Amino acid sequence: MPKYNYHTHTYRCGHAIGEDEEYILAAIEAGYTVLGFSDHSPYRDFPHPREHMDISQFDEYLSSLKALKEKYKGQIDIRIGLESEFFEFNREEREELRSKVEYMILGQHFDSPYDGHISYFKPNSEEEILDYGESVCRGLESGLFTYLAHPDVFMNRQHEFTAACKQTAHLIASKAEKLKIPMELNVRGASKGKFQFGDVEEFFYPHKDFWKIVSHYDVDCVIGIDAHDPKDLLDKDNIKAVYDEIADLNLHIIEEPFI
Ligand SMILES: [Zn+2]
Numbered sequence: 001m002p003k004y005n006y007h008t009h010t011y012r013c014g015h016a017i018g019e020d021e022e023y024i025l026a027a028i029e030a031g032y033t034v035l036g037f038s039d040h041s042p043y044r045d046f047p048h049p050r051e052h053m054d055i056s057q058f059d060e061y062l063s064s065l066k067a068l069k070e071k072y073k074g075q076i077d078i079r080i081g082l083e084s085e086f087f088e089f090n091r092e093e094r095e096e097l098r099s100k101v102e103y104m105i106l107g108q109h110f111d112s113p114y115d116g117h118i119s120y121f122k123p124n125s126e127e128e129i130l131d132y133g134e135s136v137c138r139g140l141e142s143g144l145f146t147y148l149a150h151p152d153v154f155m156n157r158q159h160e161f162t163a164a165c166k167q168t169a170h171l172i173a174s175k176a177e178k179l180k181i182p183m184e185l186n187v188r189g190a191s192k193g194k195f196q197f198g199d200v201e202e203f204f205y206p207h208k209d210f211w212k213i214v215s216h217y218d219v220d221c222v223i224g225i226d227a228h229d230p231k232d233l234l235d236k237d238n239i240k241a242v243y244d245e246i247a248d249l250n251l252h253i254i255e256e257p258f259i
């Protein structure tokens, strides 16, 4: 199992709990050598108190993590990052934020930062699934992102791997292969348990049919805990469940720290 985790949130996003230091202590206890924080990135003009940190919290996010990075030097390497969507019209703000952190991961949760946006955690049509795939590809092409978080998040609450799902999997995997951007097997998805898909039980995500398609491409995979609670870092059962789920697929998982 990897000794890194680059997908960690903080209370600032409004839907995660625990102090920054508690995540670090949990990561040390769990045996991680590198812990990357990637809280949901702010949007100056689009505050969403339960979805991402406010722009006014950003400097404090950086200073808190910088102080902890120093404090735990020699025990664990702390990396300071962000998880963010990508929208072309907002590119400048993303670039500015990216310049202030060590890495950024692409988590394309919504179709826009505006209020009332469509959530890709629960797409309502084939069209919305295809839109998701295209917006992920634009994000990958932006050059801002080190890896792609939960690429199969659109499978959340779906019970059928439809033609649009298949097309989206090919679209994303081929783009990731071309740009050499790793894709994440998201452990938080597995923590929700398995659900019925026809005759078989599968995770909504990481979704077996999706990763079966990915396995035909030359793409590196990353394990991401997507911790929203320090305790998430101590739970190795869900990581094992992800490994078990994709054991028969020929996926290349990065085991060593790479950021
Ligand atoms: Zn979150």
Ligand SMILES: [Zn+2]
Residues within 6 Å of the ligand: 007, 009, 083, 107, 149, 226
């Ligand atoms: Zn996340």
